[in-house]
Amino acid sequence: MAQTIIDTANHIAGYAAKAARAKVVAVYPITPQTTVVEKIAEFVDSGKMDAEYICVESEHSAMVACIAAASAGVRTFTATSAHGLALMHEALHWAAGSRLPIVMVVVNRAMGAPWSIWPDFSDSLSQRDTGWIQFYCADNQEVFDTVIQAYKLCEDEQVFLPAMICLEGFILSHTYMPVKLPNQEEIDAFLPPYKSGWILDVNNPYSHSNLVSPEWYMEFRYMIHEAMENAKKLIPQIDKAYGKHFGFEYGGLIEKYKCDDADLVLLSMGTIGGEAKLTVEKLRKEGLKVGSARVRVFRPFPVEEIRKLAAETQMIATIDRHVSFGMEGFLATEVKASVFHEKDSPLVAGFVAGLGGRDVTAQTIEKIAEKSLKWLRMGKVEKETEWVDLRE
Amino acid sequence: MVTIKELPKEEYLLKGHAACAGCGPSIAIRLLFKALGNQVIMVVPACCTTVIQGPYPYTSFAVPLQNILFESTAAAASGIVAALHQRKIEDLTVVGWAGDGGTVDIGIQALSGAAERETDFIYICYDNEAYGNTGMQRSGATPYGAWTTTTTAGKKERKKDMPLIMAAHRIPYVATACPSYPIDFVNKLRKAKETKGTKYIHILAPCPTGWRYDTSKTVEMGRLAVQTGLWALYEIEYGKFKLNPPSDRLTDKTKRKPVKDYLTLQGRFRQLSEEDIEKTQKWVDEDWIRYQKLAAIEGTIF
Numbered sequence: 001m002a003q004t005i006i007d008t009a010n011h012i013a014g015y016a017a018k019a020a021r022a023k024v025v026a027v028y029p030i031t032p033q034t035t036v037v038e039k040i041a042e043f044v045d046s047g048k049m050d051a052e053y054i055c056v057e058s059e060h061s062a063m064v065a066c067i068a069a070a071s072a073g074v075r076t077f078t079a080t081s082a083h084g085l086a087l088m089h090e091a092l093h094w095a096a097g098s099r100l101p102i103v104m105v106v107v108n109r110a111m112g113a114p115w116s117i118w119p120d121f122s123d124s125l126s127q128r129d130t131g132w133i134q135f136y137c138a139d140n141q142e143v144f145d146t147v148i149q150a151y152k153l154c155e156d157e158q159v160f161l162p163a164m165i166c167l168e169g170f171i172l173s174h175t176y177m178p179v180k181l182p183n184q185e186e187i188d189a190f191l192p193p194y195k196s197g198w199i200l201d202v203n204n205p206y207s208h209s210n211l212v213s214p215e216w217y218m219e220f221r222y223m224i225h226e227a228m229e230n231a232k233k234l235i236p237q238i239d240k241a242y243g244k245h246f247g248f249e250y251g252g253l254i255e256k257y258k259c260d261d262a263d264l265v266l267l268s269m270g271t272i273g274g275e276a277k278l279t280v281e282k283l284r285k286e287g288l289k290v291g292s293a294r295v296r297v298f299r300p301f302p303v304e305e306i307r308k309l310a311a312e313t314q315m316i317a318t319i320d321r322h323v324s325f326g327m328e329g330f331l332a333t334e335v336k337a338s339v340f341h342e343k344d345s346p347l348v349a350g351f352v353a354g355l356g357g358r359d360v361t362a363q364t365i366e367k368i369a370e371k372s373l374k375w376l377r378m379g380k381v382e383k384e385t386e387w388v389d390l391r392e
Numbered sequence: 393m394v395t396i397k398e399l400p401k402e403e404y405l406l407k408g409h410a411a412c413a414g415c416g417p418s419i420a421i422r423l424l425f426k427a428l429g430n431q432v433i434m435v436v437p438a439c440c441t442t443v444i445q446g447p448y449p450y451t452s453f454a455v456p457l458q459n460i461l462f463e464s465t466a467a468a469a470s471g472i473v474a475a476l477h478q479r480k481i482e483d484l485t486v487v488g489w490a491g492d493g494g495t496v497d498i499g500i501q502a503l504s505g506a507a508e509r510e511t512d513f514i515y516i517c518y519d520n521e522a523y524g525n526t527g528m529q530r531s532g533a534t535p536y537g538a539w540t541t542t543t544t545a546g547k548k549e550r551k552k553d554m555p556l557i558m559a560a561h562r563i564p565y566v567a568t569a570c571p572s573y574p575i576d577f578v579n580k581l582r583k584a585k586e587t588k589g590t591k592y593i594h595i596l597a598p599c600p601t602g603w604r605y606d607t608s609k610t611v612e613m614g615r616l617a618v619q620t621g622l623w624a625l626y627e628i629e630y631g632k633f634k635l636n637p638p639s640d641r642l643t644d645k646t647k648r649k650p651v652k653d654y655l656t657l658q659g660r661f662r663q664l665s666e667e668d669i670e671k672t673q674k675w676v677d678e679d680w681i682r683y684q685k686l687a688a689i690e691g692t693i694f
Contacts, residue, residue: 023475023478024471024474024475024478026470026471026474050478051478052474052475052477052478054470054471054474054509055509056467056470056505057501057502057504057505057508058501058502058505060461060463060464060467060502061464061466061467061470061501061502061505062467064460064461064464064467064468064471064502065467065468065470065471065474066471067460067468067471068435068458068460068467068468068469068470068471068472068475069471069472069474069475070471070475071458071471071472071475072433072471072472072475072476072479073475073479074474074475074478074479076471090461091461091464094460094461200433200456200458200472201456202430202431202432202433202455202456202484204456205430205451205453205454205455205456205457206451206456206457207445207446207448207451207453207457207459208456208457208458208459209458209459209460210442210445210446210447210448210451210457210459211442211443211446211447211448212447212448213447213448216448216449
């Protein structure tokens, strides 16, 4: 029976791993991820989940154990945050390079130094180029749904890549929300048993991931790139199919809110995208044509959707909970790169906000919108990157 | 106990592998399969065996082999063991096969973790006493006085005692071996295969390329290491320490050859002074007093 429960995004991530029937869960604790793995431990210990639970001695080993377990033929799950993700970095490349459909929940947390346990996307966005598909969620329901969707996507033979499902620490991880959990039979019907492109097999012995000379290496990289492009096509299809089964749909790669006639689109990721809807409501009431678009999938980047959006609006204001020091937020960069060749490309203004867990409220976003609209009226972006609410 | 005549004829290290001439580890790989057969899944980190197996699209290993990150052999083995358990496959042996750098230095954390978790697999460290694949740099297993490309005047510190570190994890089986004593090695592997839990075997694997001796002398070099007592063959079964032949006959100092016989045959020890050699001899003699004490302990040593 489908049921609605009220729980935190972290616990919901645990429910999702159970619903997906992950068989090996290798984890190491880190704030604010811990309650994900505690929930799974509870499931495994109580016999509600049939999985091997490996308490590894580091996040690096967590990812490697998942790689090896996936190679040995089972569905895997792990979760981490910030420094744990950074410690995994090398293994993230190995997972994607090995074309293994591992699914990981990343509970976003700012990187030190100095220590911070609060959210921003500096941890997961630093992993941009590892070959992992990246989803960013705006609420707890989406966390559950995206984990299931991600397994479906990653285990598609056109993809065979790993995916991280990112959710902001505390804002989602420890916040209770109602979530509808489909019944297990429905999940099983949607998500068939584990499938991967290869397996360690004594009857068909290969050396996997052995040395590849320059004659072949580029082709292997190109295949990952192609798989990303395939994922871009499949994500909206899977999202739609999931919606048909379970009633929740997220617009595929980008979730748009009142963008159709918008002069200004506020473009963000994660919970800021949820909050921005409130801002849009308010400004619409004041007669301002503002919309919000939330990039749900950062890799593969939805270039075509951004171009479509750009063609229909006069200005895009990107709100990045991230900065690439010496440049700008990644969202700003990717949007500009996407529209560079377009005729009549819109103005693009980049806003850096909410680093290290600083609140980005509807009022904060309203300030961003007001400044953007001012620049739109001027026909010129006065400041390439604006740090929002920065102390002087 | 197996005899040389009873070793299977099948070869799972195939012809045409890419090891150096006289490679000690490659002899050990061949013996590994003689002992365990081909119902094996190998985990290999960055090490000489990355090269020995040959580049894509070839392989010299007739068993499935998971190449994995340098520090991760034991973590990968943990993942495979867990997956096989979930799939209810019980007749495969998971073997981690790593060099000394990948074991005693960068891989010690993952190995310690896997051992503490009582992961059911065999971990083999093939120790050529330096980072061989990158061109002989010092590792924690490089012995005192040895030249490497990063200890050009000879290493100033002693070799880390990894087998005893593993014994301190209270795993069911720890053993030392050397490919110059193939039957001893094969028997230890078979015992490891039959034992549940984490099994650790540390092989001294002579390396002509790095140790600077003639490629025809590999077996002899291993024998000398054992005969001088620089490398002792022993096993620690459920905590009980026991010297194995021929090391069990070497507790009397007069039965051991002087370490000089071993050191002077290798280019890497060329710069050793008489004083250095005496120092090494003294340490070996002390080690043997310790081995005797360990062997005399009735119960478990940890």
